[in-house]
Amino acid sequence: xxxxxxxxxxxxxxxxxxxxxxxxxxxxxxxxKDQPLFELETDKITSEGVAEAAGVITLKAATxxxxxxxxxxxxxxxxxxxxxxxxxxxxxxxxxxAAAAKPAVVADASPAVRRLAADTGIDxxxxxxxxxxxxxxxxxxxxxxxxxxxxxxVIAAAPAASVPATAPVVSAPPAGKKTRVKMTKLRQTxxxxxxxxxxxxxxxxxxxxxxxxxxxxxRAKYQDDFVKKNGVKLGFMSFFTKAVxxxxxxxxxxxxxxxxxxxxxxxxxDISMAVSTEKGLVVPxxxxxxxxxxxxxxxxxxxxxxxxxxxxxGLPDFEGxxxxxxxxxxxxxxxxxxxxxxxxxxxxxxxxxxxxxVALNGQVVIRPMMYLALSYDHRLVDGKEAVTFLxxxxxxxxxxxxxxxxx
Numbered sequence: 001x002x003x004x005x006x007x008x009x010x011x012x013x014x015x016x017x018x019x020x021x022x023x024x025x026x027x028x029x030x031x032x033k034d035q036p037l038f039e040l041e042t043d044k045i046t047s048e049g050v051a052e053a054a055g056v057i058t059l060k061a062a063t064x065x066x067x068x069x070x071x072x073x074x075x076x077x078x079x080x081x082x083x084x085x086x087x088x089x090x091x092x093x094x095x096x097x098a099a100a101a102k103p104a105v106v107a108d109a110s111p112a113v114r115r116l117a118a119d120t121g122i123d124x125x126x127x128x129x130x131x132x133x134x135x136x137x138x139x140x141x142x143x144x145x146x147x148x149x150x151x152x153x154v155i156a157a158a159p160a161a162s163v164p165a166t167a168p169v170v171s172a173p174p175a176g177k178k179t180r181v182k183m184t185k186l187r188q189t190x191x192x193x194x195x196x197x198x199x200x201x202x203x204x205x206x207x208x209x210x211x212x213x214x215x216x217x218x219r220a221k222y223q224d225d226f227v228k229k230n231g232v233k234l235g236f237m238s239f240f241t242k243a244v245x246x247x248x249x250x251x252x253x254x255x256x257x258x259x260x261x262x263x264x265x266x267x268x269x270d271i272s273m274a275v276s277t278e279k280g281l282v283v284p285x286x287x288x289x290x291x292x293x294x295x296x297x298x299x300x301x302x303x304x305x306x307x308x309x310x311x312x313x314g315l316p317d318f319e320g321x322x323x324x325x326x327x328x329x330x331x332x333x334x335x336x337x338x339x340x341x342x343x344x345x346x347x348x349x350x351x352x353x354x355x356x357x358v359a360l361n362g363q364v365v366i367r368p369m370m371y372l373a374l375s376y377d378h379r380l381v382d383g384k385e386a387v388t389f390l391x392x393x394x395x396x397x398x399x400x401x402x403x404x405x406x407x
Contacts, residue, residue, distance in 0.1 A: 004053050006074035008040060008067050011047055011315065017068045018042035019185055020061055027059045031076065038073065039311065041185045045318075046279065046311040049073075056080035064130070116141040130182070187280050197342045202378040205337040206386050210394045212353050212368040215239050218400060230295035236350075237273070238297040240325060242403050243396035244348060245269045245290045248323060249406075251389040253381050255322050257343045263380065272321030272341055273301055275308040276331075282308050283341055285321040329353065335371045345380050348393065349373035 008018065021041040025031055031051045038049045051057070053076055061073040113136060117124055120141070127144045129136040183191070197203070219234050226234040248255040248269060256265045269290040272283045284304040289297060307313050324341040329352040338349035349372070356369045374390045396402045 004055070004076040004078060005072045006037060006049065006051070006057070006076060008069050008071050008073060009047070009049060010069050011040075011042060011045065015042050015045075015069065015315075017066055018047075020063060020065045020067050020073060021046065021184070023059065023063055025057055025059075027057070029057055030080075031055065031057050040067070041279075045313055045315060047314070048311065051076060053078050065134075113138055113141055120144075184279060190280050193342065194339050197340050200342065201340055203340055203375055204378045204383075204386070205373055205375040206383070206390055207335070207374075208372045208390045208394050210370050210372055210397045211358070212236075212370055212397065214398055214400055216368060226295070230298070232295060232298045232302060234294060235298055235301075237301055237325070237327070238294040239397060239400065240348070240350060240393070241271055241286070241289050241297050241301075242294065243393045244271060244323060244325060246396050246403055246406065247389045247392035249290075250392050251385050253385045254346045254376070254389050256380060257322075257345050258377070258380055259343070266322040268322065270320050270322055272318075272324040272344070273304060274324060274326035274341075275305050277309050277311075279311075282313060282318075283321065283324060284308055284313055284317040285319070287320075324348070325350065327351075329370065335373065337373060338375050340375055340377060346374060346376040346386070346389070348390075349375070 011018075018040045019042075020038055022039040024036045024038060031037065031054060033051055033054045035051045036048050037051055037057070040047050040049060055076040055078040057074050057076050059074045061067055061071070067073055113124055116122070116138065122141065122144050124136045124141065127136050127140050130140055215236065219236075223234055226232075252265060255267075255269075256263055258264070268288065270285050270287050271289045272285050274281055274283050284307070286292075286297065286300045286304060292300065304313070304317065307317065321341070321344065323344055324338075324347040326338050326347060327350040328336050328338075329350050333351050334354070335351055336349050338347045340347050351371045351373070353368045353370045355366050357364050358367050358369065359365075360367070372390060372393065374386055376386045
């Protein structure tokens, strides 16, 4: 029986490559059909590759390697007995099996690498490259020369530079005080999107505070019955999601976005929910929140949150959101200015609930209060609309009966 090639699967038209973030198996392992083999990290999602058949696997790509869609990263021998081939070495970031037919190291032609090679006497061909295609970078050369003796030799061999008498003496930090880890594809994408959102939008944030007494009383009164009937707990997010949908209907400018010189008005209510995972913040979408009841929203939020933390989200899970809710309060945040999730026009930030003294009917009373923050694109949304929207959310939370009466 012929070998079965393990290829990087297609993930969508906009994704052409990714990073082989993790192997779940070792070279020479016996794998079962549909067994998870690897994690592929792209600039949008993290996906998992599985075995198409049972057999003994031979790895052809190292952890951390950048691979293209359709590239062969391993092979499975269905006829093997389970013993690992004697000649097949285990895959490490610096060693790839011979079957990969790729050079172990590709030296950069850059002046910095050549200069370090001359100063340190280290041959770039002996250094494990972390650059694209296995290229040796300046950082790789510095790391190879990072033992105390070698650093001293490099400093001693370097030509003396003329330094002004007043220049401060800078000492290198002791070994082990710093580590360098390349940003993940997801983290790089998050960084680019956040910077782009700040550069491309005229972003402004307006604030308000909300008394959570009514919602907390409702949860306490009906929580047990709600759980028995629906199998999920009644949380705060379903209240805020309903309040946001109500406010979007009242202030449609918030439910619009700019596309060049055109204003695109959305007539649906798919709400993006920010979810924190080990690999970074992701924002999957809960569909048709206007048609879901409170239990439906709680279930939908729970499902997308679990998929996010398990790394099971696909591209469709991120597409089409018209407004975002992010809850920094679960981490203790008192106040923040959330960044718009482009191309959306606004984002609502929720924060921690704290007992605070407030004036009510001429009396000072203690109430569970939360600060709300609405960041919006001032190119499209005026201050009056933003403030009105936030007030509508506040009113709906402080008097949930408004959600039933749509007032």
